[in-house]
Amino acid sequence: MSKIKNKILGSVILIVTLSVTTISALAYEQFSSILEAQALREDTIHLEQTTNQMNHLIDDVQKYAANMVNDELLQNFAEQLEYKSTYDELSAYRDVVIQLTKFNVLRDYLESSAIVRSDGKVFWSSLYVDPYFERLLQEDWYQKAINSNAKSGFTTPHIILDPDNRKIVSFFIRFDPQYGGVLLLNIDYSAFESLFQYLGQSFDQVAWIGPEHTFLYKQGISVEQPSDEMLTTDGQGISVIKHEKGYYMASAFEKSQWSVFTFTSKSRFHEWVGYILRYWAIFLALCLVLCFLLFLPIISNIIRPILQMTKAMKQVSMGNYNVQLSFRSNDELSVLKNGFEKMLADIQRQMDEKVAQERWQRKMSAELLFAxxxxxxxxxxxxxxxxxxxxxxxxxxxxxxxxxxxxxxxxxxxxxxxxxxxxxxxxxxxxxxxxxxxxxxxxxxxxxxxxxxxxxxxxxxxxxxxxxxxxxxxxxxxxxxxxxxxxxxxxxxxxxxxxxxxxxxxxxxxxxxxxxxxxxxxxxxxxxxxxxxxxxxxxxxxxxxxxxxxxxxxxxxxxxxxxxxxxxxxxxxxxxx
Structure with a gap:
């Protein structure tokens, strides 16, 4: 390859050196501001995606709960407070558990569900009545939610033993007054947490803020109560506040009293390798274009055989071994062409032998296994x-x-x-x-x-x-x-x-x-x-x-x-x- 190397090497070194030096000097001053602006746009997109996913989950929970409270079997059970015997009540409860189970399995995020009748009795989807559940509903997470007189809503995250320690967020919805009672859906906390953990990969700080300005989830935050910057949201899209240390971003979730807050430091923008690689890809492309324009008259006769061999190799990589090279050369490319064509013939022959051998082996193995x-x-x-x-x-x-x-x-x-x-x-x-x-x-x-x-x-x-x-x-x-x-x-x-x-x-x-x-x-x-x-x-x-x-x-x-x-x-x- 000494002839090709000697023809190309000297000219390429000179042209590439001049191109890289010129373009680097022009791009250096603009690099920082472009990177920061691009990073901010990416962060906004990530936050919008998380907000949309959270809004979709909230909307799905609300609509699904509304469908459940309209179920005739659940309504009748919530309405009927007295039965002829305990057996009749347990029998009706068993039918309700079957119905609740059918609803539960259709949503991966549902851990369990329960009906709280107007007489205070709690009937869980686990098909057993335990005083633990009645005591559980005396805790603040449920009492604050149910005493709000709202038709429906989410509770704060809490721990439930069903059958082991699980952190959940409950959604309550009241049956129509003619039936009375409350339907309670227990949602796996990880269904919400996973969204914010994914968001945390792009930000230094992430917080899920609930009613009464409390943290429901936080990452990278050491304080116990949200600051004023964390609560800056007007409920209309994403709020962005530029700070000397970085950017605060906040967004409110629809149909809930929840919001999300993020913070990205300016130093993080300059650490993102992805944007640097994007810039250098553009930078390299400009270098190649400049080299191509200046070098085309010199190398056109040299690269034609190489280009033909490149196309042939691409065809081979896609499984087409029936390719022919038509160029003629008096240098090392002629040796390479002959070796390439011989290699294709050997590969095709070996593949045919391998296919025949595997077909025979598979048939014989199947017959032996059947025997x-x-x-x-x-x-x-x-x-x-x-x-x-x-x-x-x-x-x-x-x-x-x-x-x-x-x-x-x-x-x-x-x-x-x-x-x-x-x-x-x-x-x-x-x-x-x-x-x-x-x-x-x-x-x-x-x-x-x-x-x-x-x-x-x-x-x-x-x-x-x-x-x-x-x-x-x-x-x-x-x-x-x-x-x-x-x-x-x-x-x-x-x-x-x-x-x-x-x-x-x-x-x-x-x-x-x-x-x-x-x-x-x-x-x-x-x-x-x-x-x-x-x-x-x-x-x-x-x-x-x-x-x-x-x-x-x-x-x-x-x-x-x-x-x-x-x-x-x-x-x-x-x-x-």
Whole structure:
């Protein structure tokens, strides 16, 4: 590269040196004032964004609370003060808890809610009546708010034990006088705090100021009461006060008695690297333009081959390896061109070999994983046939054998498309499987199908659902005395196939379910030389091999609370292939 280096280096050093020196002298005097003005504009935008987000949250809480107090069930409960018995009152309370829970789950910021009847009784959404809640409402945060005679409003932040220490901000709204009582929404304090913590990344001081000029949140402030600068807001947009030490900014929140205050010191403006980088980007661009204008006649013949190679490299970076270089050169660029073209050919060949190798490996791995299911099922089925033979139940043996033959006939069909079956075919196989298990676990479970018609012809991996049903039977109902229920749900949603197998069995711990989804729980062997417990582990591995990132296995389970296993796959039909 000595020829190119010698041609360019001498001229570039001279031109760039003159350009940088000239532009630096012109830009130095204006740099400080431009940086400070730009920083102030950025701070104003950040404060406006936080104000808008806070106003949106306040408005959402108020509208949502208004919808809740108009709910007929909650109104009737607030109105009725007497019941025939305590049981009737608790029964009505249970219905109210269900309704409150439905409302609570629709808003992430809601920790809990409660109804305070006009007779002073407090009914919490936790479905238990505790004198603690009645004592809680005797504290100043609630008494000051409720004695204001306002229709609704926010309280000051306070601590609540439900079930542990939580800092919340409550919003109260009164039912119409004909019903009486108050609806109380407990909002997670972090929903507000996160907005101000984000704002604190851009300012030296941040304060959330509430009624009676009190701090509800502060960062970088050591005083206990807001100063006059912190309270300077006219309620119309953002107030900005320039001080010798920096800028004070304040803004009031709509539909509340809250406001926000920020302070940024002048020294902070000069520490922001982002604005310096922006200036130097402009500065560098001017240098390059000047160098280009002065240097164009000299380097035009030199950079043409380099420019062509640059475009070719960009095409390669986007995945296009079918590029050609047409320039001719008598220097080192000719060697570079030949090496580049040889490199492209080698990369293309290696990619083709890699794709073929991965396709073969994925297919073989999927077949091996699928083969792991058959011994496990055959072992259990033959044990049942032996049991029925000893009982001389020949009709049952005949029916089980027919179902078993149907399953084996499907299992041996592994070819290019043999790894996949339609949903309809999988339903038939599962019906065979369930018929066999009915003899092993008589009157122990019921199977419910819930399949959309449009999903019938969809392709899924063979034996994808059967191990889920098997796990529900073996692990969900093994120790359960009552009849278990298994529901299989198959839906098509937005070009994807959703398969869910849900049971009301014994369930598993959340940590075990998470370990299965993460692939950190390997298959384990049963004692006494039994078969491996490979159902869920096998399914997770097959999804990963066959679909990569496009497939997903989700397990929702709790001990004694049942299990729901959901598989999400790309949707396609075998007939369309």
């Amino acid at each position: 792991q299911i058959n011994p496990h099922f055959i072992y259990n089925t033959l044990n049942t046939v032996v049991y029925l033979a000893r009982k001389k139940n020949f009709p049952a043996i005949e029916e089980m054998t027919e179902s078993f033959i149907g399953i084996l006939h499907d299992a041996v069909n592994i070819g290019d498309n043999g790894l996949y079956v339609t949903v309809q075919q999988e339903i038939e196989i599962i019906n065979h499987f369930v018929r066999i298990q009915k003899y092993r676990y008589a009157d122990r479970f019921e199977l419910i199908w819930n399949v959309e018609e449009q999903a019938i012809d969809n392709a899924i991996p063979k034996s994808m659902i059967q191990p889920l049903v098997e796990n529900s039977i073996f692990h969900g109902f093994a120790e359960k005395e009552s009849i278990g229920h298994i529901e299989i749900i198959i839906r098509k949603r937005s070009g994807r196939l959703l398969i869910s197998v849900r049971d009301d069995g014994c369930g598993m711990s959340k940590s075990k379910a998470q370990a299965i989804m993460d692939g950190t729980l390997p298959p384990v062997s049963r004692p006494s030389g039994g078969m491996k417990q490979i159902g869920l582990w096998n399914i997770r591995e097959r999804i990963e091999y066959l679909y990569g990132q496009e497939g997903r296995l989700v397990i929702r389970s709790s001990e004694q609370g049942g299990t729901k296993v959901t598989v999400l796959l790309p949707s396609w039909n075998i007939s369309a292939e």
